[in-house]
Amino acid sequence: MEKKRVLIVEDAAYMREMLAEMLEQEKDRYEVVDFAVNGKEAVEKYKELKPDLVTMDLAMEVMDGLQAIKEIKVYDPNALIIAITALGTPEQKNAALDAGAGEYLWKPFTIKNLFDALEKLQRNGEE
Amino acid sequence: MESTRTKRRDHRLLILSFASFACVILALYFASIGTTIVYTHLFYIPLILAGMWYKKKAVYLALLLGAAHIFITLSYIPLSAAILMETSERALMFVVVSYAIGFVSDKWAKGEEKLKETTDYLDNIIKSSADAIVVVDTDGTVRSWNKAAEDNMGYTADEVIGTTNTKFFAVPEEAERIMKIVQREGELKNYRTTVLNKAKKPVHISMSAALLKDKTGVPIGTVRVSRDVTKEEELEEKIKDERDNLDLILESMADGVYIVSKDYKVEFMNKVLIDVFGYHVGEVCYKVFHNRETPCPRCKNTEVMKGKTVRWEWYSHREDRTYDLFETPLRNINGTISKLTIFRDISDRKRMEDELRDAEERYRVIFEHALTALCVIEHGEVVSLANKEFETLSGYSREKIEGKKWTDFIADEDMERVQNYCEERRKGEAPACCEFKFVSCNGEIKHVNAWIEPIPGANRCIASLLDITELKRKEEELRETCERLTELDKMKRDFLNVAYHEMRSPLAPIVGYASLLESCKLPDKGRRYLYNIEQSAKELDMMINRMLQLATIDGKKIDLILEEVALHEVVQEVVKSVGPGVKKKNQVITTAVPEIEVQADKEKIAAIFSNLISNAIKYTEEGGRIDVSVEEREDDIKACVADTGMGIPEDHLPYIFERFYMVDTSLTRKPGSLGLGLSIVKEYVKLHGGKVWATSEPGKGSNFFFIMPKRQR
Structure with a gap:
């Protein structure tokens, strides 16, 4: 089975590393293609690398995650993006889903939560 | 000679007797026509003849005595003696007869003469009098009867003169009685009696009589003046009736009425007075009414007796009552004047007047010292009265306020509004209160609340x-304070929102790396450490979650995301999630939830059960028991989470659903509790249109109930 290429968008370095470490646990299925530290960079890197999946933090400087999701979706309507945020309000969740995120993950999350969400995102994308 | 003398003597005797006889006849005649002077002297003719023929000396003596007049009758005695000495028995007889007749006629003629004089004297008066004038002599024989008497009695003078007057009286003894009174008293005045006229009908008369005496003072008769008073008496009767009627009216009057005579004698007092003072007719008024020994100083008797009507007010200190007196003269039948007094007890009216004055004074004081500014407005324009507070409000003195236009006190921009309000108040339509800007003396604007009340x-x-x-x-x-606080509150909420978010961010790597560590090779000790880290992180996450939930409730109105929720599934999930805690404390948890679906917000229903069950676990000792049950009812469900824990003291029960409320705030309290769980439960149940409550028996356990409708409206 082909490895899924994942773009990690996170402004906090320890979070970027943690996500990479988690994906390393399933290295047969996922590989990290690159990191982006803000929305703007995320959009640029998405266009450049065309990853299969994106983990997108919502609270970031320069360009926030919601805006980035929208722009990526404009570029590639089929993009599979998982929104990650600490702000667990229903409004925030709905805003992310409306912007085009396929899944939504609350901080804090365990490794299990992450892979469940990724699986779900891919299943939804195939349907 | 002897025989000649005797012959001559017989001849002379015959002449003498004849002369005596003629003189007696003449005397009788004159007496009958009342000329006594003439006939008295007629007797001298036979006397002179006898003297010339028989004894000149005796004749002269007789003449002398006759001249003395008074002794006229005595003069016959020597004359008779002279004749006796020289003549026969027949001559003596003639002289005796002459003497006797002369004596009787003289006496009679004398009386006749006096009476005649009086009659003459009165004749003119009597004839023209309207009153009946009758002369009755001492025997009761009518001697005179005038025209008025004829009219009154129906008898003509001819019919009654010379007859007795007894027959005129209804009571015959009356004639005698009147005569006696007149003789005793010398007169009789206004004597009332009843006589019978010719037709035997009674006539009421008022009689005055006087005694008639001769020159020597011997009573010779009475003159009586009588007036027919039948009409007058009828009138008097009528007047008496009127007086009786008047008395009846006075009697029934509510006012006190009394009549007193000129000498203060009470003649009448009506029932009102009798009830108060008792019956005192005949006593003096000042004694009866005032218990005084002398007339009252303010008595109006004198004025009233002069014909004046007076009205005055009298205050009795003794009784502490005030009377309104109306006093007027009252003319009696007998011509005297009495004083009629009507008096009314006006104490009550006075008292009412006083009370009214008091009440006015009271209201004036209230008006004056009211803490609101008060003024009276005439015709919606001019201020006619203002109180002290109004002076303070307006800054004007009272003299300047009163007479000022009401509109001068109203700011221009409010004028129309206030006038509309006043107009509507007059119609009774507008609300009682109106706020406007009041212009005081130096143009300073004050805000006032005005009540305008029309005076009926x-x-x-x-x-x-x-x-x-x-x-x-x-x-x-x-x-402003409120706005600032609202602003602050919003800032605080925003801050807390950010703070909660920022607190979660560092939690993410803790939880994340811990989960990564699980797959690493770790010594048993390390694995135990990791477990503790994970549990702490989880608890911290839960607390932050709750705070976030509450912050969301505070911040804005929450819309429920409604869906069909299978209650038993939600409860199972919650029970499963708390499973490790239950297991750790060796507790037993049972559920009795019917397989029903309700319309609700799934996340919030889950939060409700989660909070209640977590609480139960937390406050129940190891080995305790927790029972979760749901009862389906007609329109709603009733859920219960019961535990066998420490319970809640009764005095805390009403407050446990309050935010941040903690039964135990000491350091020994249960860890991991901010007092938020139950308040979230309360808010969420409320959002679903339900309610929550708890019962507890300290030491035995608590029961938390909530009900919520199956369908949301």
């Missing part, structure tokens, strides 16, 4: 103004 029955109203300038200022301050 007059085109005026009373305005009550409350200075709310200070209140307005405070209100403004309060509003």
